Amino acid sequence: MTSTEISPAQRYRDLAAGFTARIDAVPADHWDNASPCEGWTARDVVRHVLDSERDMVKVVGLELAPGPSVDDDPSAAWAAVRDSMQAILDDPAKSTLEYDGHFGRTNLGATVEGFLCFDLVIHGWDLAAATGTDTTMRDTDVEWVSEIAAGLGESIRMSGVCGPEIQVPDNADKATKLLAFLGRKA
Structure with a gap:
């Protein structure tokens, strides 16, 4: 470490x-x-x-x-x-x-x-x-969770995990983009 x-x-x-x-x-x-x-x-x-x-x-x-x-x-x-x-x-x-x-x-x-x-x-x-x-959400947490979510790939879409990605504007902040990737509306 x-x-x-x-x-x-x-x-x-x-x-x-x-x-x-x-x-x-x-x-x-x-x-x-x-x-x-x-x-x-x-x-x-x-x-x-x-x-x-x-x-x-x-x-x-x-x-x-x-x-x-x-x-x-x-x-x-x-x-x-x-x-x-x-x-x-x-x-x-x-x-x-x-x-x-x-x-x-x-x-x-x-x-x-x-x-x-x-x-x-x-x-x-x-x-x-x-x-x-x-x-x-703290910026450091958003970045850390974003890295994990990206690493999970499509397995994050398994039943009961996360819903489909929601589209957000390209200029959305990192937290909004993360939440959208996880199927949540900020």
């Missing part, structure tokens, strides 16, 4: 803090608002993130600590999953556990970084868009 690269644990910590801020900004009466993800509410976006994280660690024989239901307390449910995932990522013996993934042999930390951290940025935007809170 070079001095400009960060570990999966560090990236997760940083992006999870941003996702936490987005959750904490949601007004109590906005959890059932429709999200940009077809058929999902704001609460469903958080549920998806939690379920993805819980399912991810199972592929290497681990479990996240149980926590409250997203239906009862989305913030507390997220905090329980986040803290449990962070503890796993901070333990090299666990974060480097290998498995055979969709794109070949990999390890838990790499998948969390390339998939779950991606979700924290994009579903953070979905959550903010659903609830009328600040949808701004």
Whole structure:
């Protein structure tokens, strides 16, 4: 790792803090608002993130600590999953556990970084868009997610991942172009 690269644990910590801020900004009466993800509410976006994280660690024989239901307390449910995932990522013996993934042999930390951290940025935007809170994404996150999305190619269009690309003007900003590539209207 070079001095400009960060570990999966560090990236997760940083992006999870941003996702936490987005959750904490949601007004109590906005959890059932429709999200940009077809058929999902704001609460469903958080549920998806939690379920993805819980399912991810199972592929290497681990479990996240149980926590409250997203239906009862989305913030507390997220905090329980986040803290449990962070503890796993901070333990090299666990974060480097290998498995055979969709794109070949990999390890838990790499998948969390390339998939779950991606979700924290994009579903953070979905959550903010659903609830009328600040949808701004950091430029560094937009660039990082754009690189990952481009690397995924057409596999990003698999059922249940992202919708078809939306056309935007050539002079649109990078965040708008990224969201459009992922089937979202900024």
